[in-house]
Amino acid sequence: MPSRLEIELAGAGGEPVDLWRTIRSHGVVDLPPMRVDAEGRALEATLPVEGVRPRRIRVVEDGPRTALVEITGRPLGKRDKSRLLAAVRHVLRLDDDLSPFYARAAKDPDLAWVVHGAGRLVRSPTVFEEVVKTICTTNCAWSATQRMVGALVAGLGEPAEGVRADGPYGRAFPTPAAMAKVEPDFFRDVVRAGYRGAYLRSLAESVASGELDLEALGRASREELPDEELAAALLALPGVGPYAASHVMIMLGRYSPLILDSWTRPTYARLTGGRPKKDATIVRRFRRYGPYAGLAFWLFLTRDWVEDPR
DNA sequence: CGTCCAGGTCTAC
């Protein structure tokens, strides 16, 4: 029987949170082990909990400033419950203060709508998961990304407690250690990652051996690690180029870079009514947002993913 | 059937 917990829906600066728009904020919520239940307007995920088995959770709105978190499996002890809730808050990005961004957006007629709680992109539990998934989006169709990530989770992810782990959904995302020790053929024959297999394996080995601390990159403050330095560290990773580095940065809450790729460029052209724009032109349009430029660009592109509430 | 290309990156000039 699932246990239920409530969490307050508010940003770190007290700003409002639109949960449904958060759930629909990005395609990665449709990559295993996460899934969107569109009819139930819920986010499902399998989250790791330090020291114990992963748990399957489901988040739904439950009032204007409250969300309900259902947790499958035996009730957790106090310490584990608090760890799991911290993971949920992390995934929903409730620890981020978007009020400085809202202050700027309010002055932009094209983006004033965001101040009612948009802009919180669903995040993965770990930076490692973020990087792996991003590499799996490069140079392929979205269906291939889903297949690759699904195979990784189904094959190497630890099953959640109290869930029938059929397919990729009842498992946590694989740990670096699990991905490092599997035979290399797995990436070619099961994941069918093609040339990305070598990148994924190399990344997993570096993290598993302790040589590379990806999670530290996610924790570092802007003062400790400025955006340019974080970008350089990401670009140094195997299989991570300009697109992937920008994408990971946005997912880590470093919103300065714009994600410029084969989806965002034509989408921007369509929404601005015309011909393809030069990257430099797009960058200039969002320059006024400073450290939030990439977030502003993403929201500009994805406004119609959710019906405006007002 | 062949060609193209999708939420790019790397290497070699």
Place this chain on the structure above:
DNA sequence: GGTAGACCTGGACGC
């Protein structure tokens, strides 16, 4: 520093 060409895979096309 800027730019071709190769690269796994598998759907979507044109012939």
